[in-house]
Amino acid sequence: MNRAIIFDLDGTLIDSAPDIHAAANAVLSGEDLPLVTFEQSRSFVGRGARIFVERMERAVTGRNTPTLTDHLHTRFLHFYERAHENTRIYPGVVEVLEGLRSDGYALGLCTNKPMGPTRAVLAHLGWERLFSVVIGGDSLPVAKPDPAPLMAVIEGLGLTLPQITYIGDSETDAATAERAGARFGLFTEGYRHTAPEDMYHQFRFDDYRHLPTHLKDPAA
Structure with a gap:
């Protein structure tokens, strides 16, 4: 699991x-x-x-x-770093994140957003302590789709690839997961340009209420 x-x-x-x-x-x-x-x-x-x-x-x-x-x-x-006024959390995200933590999952964040704006928006949302490890686009010499940022989050959590699932929305995220050999869940309502069926993923979803079911399904 x-x-x-x-x-x-x-x-x-x-x-x-x-x-x-x-x-x-x-x-x-x-x-x-x-x-x-x-x-x-x-x-x-x-x-x-x-x-x-x-x-x-x-x-x-x-x-x-x-x-x-x-x-x-x-x-x-x-x-x-100051652009937060019109940023919105996708429906169901807060409830799912709280549920995952209650179920004992650790949460990590792997984004290409620079750390300054990342920390600023996390503070704006009240999410400063939500993620155990945060890696931004300027945390390492390379950024996604290089797998190094994702692997750095995994290492920071003290885990291995089989113990994590990566969730993203874009071609960059899919390529990162594929290069790392990570299990990948594709959120289809984000910023991708490619048809979901043409992107690397083990499962996909368009509603966060469905994510916990996918995570518990080893075949997904």
């Missing part, structure tokens, strides 16, 4: 896309650059803040210039 559940954050436990979009356009507006649409911004999410900014810059200028990218990245992090 699994002893820990490790979650991605954006698009998995919380819908932060509106605030990320607002942060992106606050940066662009301050630089007198064209703004991005919500759908553009949402499509940039998943590989960490630096790649988000690279994609954003390329969308509005047609290229990436290292000096400008560095500047936009710094400005984006400034707004990103």
Whole structure:
């Protein structure tokens, strides 16, 4: 039986896309650059803040210039750490997390969101002590889909791969789990672009009320 559940954050436990979009356009507006649409911004999410900014810059200028990218990245992090107003927890998440802890599961967090914004949003949600181990997109020299961040969470929990399930929403999460050889549950209501059936997973769900059943099913 699994002893820990490790979650991605954006698009998995919380819908932060509106605030990320607002942060992106606050940066662009301050630089007198064209703004991005919500759908553009949402499509940039998943590989960490630096790649988000690279994609954003390329969308509005047609290229990436290292000096400008560095500047936009710094400005984006400034707004990103304060972007909580429109972030929402997905339905059923709070009840499921509380239930998992009551059932004796340890909880871990493995996100490509930088640690500054991660800690800020966890504090905003009152989740500072919910996760035993938190690894962000800048905690290690590499980020997901490299499996190292996921393995670091597992090691921090004092467990091994067969003792965990990883829950995520995106192609990046699926690739991370596949490279690590981890059991993966795909939340289908997040930020993915690929059809669920074409993504690596052992089970998938669109309602958090169904997650505990999947976790207890060894065939899933």
